[in-house]
Amino acid sequence: MTRFRMLGDVRVGAVGLGTMPLSVEGRPDGARAVATVHAALDAGVTLLDTADSYHPPDGRPGEGELLVARALASYGGRVDDVLVATKGGRGRAPDGGWTVDGRPGRLRRAAEASARRLGSAPIGLYQLHKPDPAVPYAESLGALRDLLDAGTVRLAGISNVDTTQILLAREILGDRLVSVQNRYSPAVRTSEAELRLCAELGLAFLPWSPLGGISRSSLDGTSAQEEDPAFGAFHRVARARGVSPQRVALAWLLARSETVLPIPGASRPESVRDSAAAAGLPLTHEELAELNGP
Secondary structure (H helix, E strand, O other): OOOEEEEOOEEEEOOOEEOHHHOOOOOOOHHHHHHHHHHHHHOOOOEEEOOOOOOOOOOOOOHHHHHHHHHHHHOOOOOOOOEEEEEEOEEEOOOOOEEEOOOHHHHHHHHHHHHHHHOOOOEEEEEEOOOOOOOOHHHHHHHHHHHHHHOOEEEEEEEOOOHHHHHHHHHHHHHHEEEEEEEOOOOOOOOHHHHHHHHHHOOEEEEEOOOOOOOOOOOOOOOHHHHOOOOHHHHHHHHHHOOOHHHHHHHHHHHHOOOEOOOOEOOOHHHHHHHHHHHHOOOOHHHHHHHHOO
8 A cells, every 4th residue: 555645746645634623613722733733744644635614603714724824834844745735615604504606706816815824826736615506617617727827726626526527627627637525434435436537537536524423442342333334344343453443444445546535634633643544554355345345
C-alpha cells in the first residue's frame, strides 16, 4: 500500500484531514484545534480540507479557512508540501442548516475571498461544494474554469455529484479537474459508481464522512457495533489486529482504489494520529473479502 496519492500532478499523503469538526458548532477551543492540525502535519498529512461555509450558524464565512491559515503559520516544521483544499457554493442558515448558491458571480467572489483568508494564491484545490438546482451546472463549472484561467485557483474539484455531472465537469474543465468529493463509508456506499468512474478517469475520489459513525471500542471489550451489518466486520478485524475500527475503515477505503484519498475529520490530536496510521495498515485478501461483504 502506497503512503501517497495524487491530486493531478500533486503528491499528498494517502490520508488527509477534514477540518469541519474544528470549525463548526461543537468545535474544540482554538488551541486544541491548532494542535490537531499540527498533529496531522507531524503524522505526514499533507492535504487539509476546509470550506468557506465551515463556521457555526452565528459565525462568519471563512472561519475554518482562517483556522487552517493560522495553524500553518504557527507550525514549526515544513509546510511547502501541504495542499490546502477549500470549497465554495454553500452557506449556513440561522437554524443551522446548509444553503447552496452556485451562481457564477457568487462563486468567483467566494473564491477570491477564500484566497485572501488562506493567504495564498492560487488556491491549491478549489471545489464546488454542491450543485445548485437553481443554476445550470455548466454555468457553475464555467465560473470554476474562469477562476482557473485567472490564476485564482490551481486545481479544481467537485463535490456531491453523480456520474453525469462528473463527465460534464471533465468536458468543461479538462485535466484541470482532479478530484471528486462524495459521501462514502462502510455504512454508506451509494457513490460506488462515482468511485469507479473516478478510477477510470484518474480522478482522486475524496470520501467525506469516511468513517460514517463507526465508534471506537476497547480492544479488550465488546461493542454492540460488532453485530451491526455495516460495522461488525470492521470491529472484528480491528480486534484481531489490535487497532481501532476507524483505522481499519480507512485502510479499507484506501484499498478500494489507488485514487481514493479519505479525509476523515478529527477534533483531537490522538484521533488524527490514528487516522494517519491507516496508510501503513495493509489488509489481507481475506480481510478485504470480509470487509467488502456479500
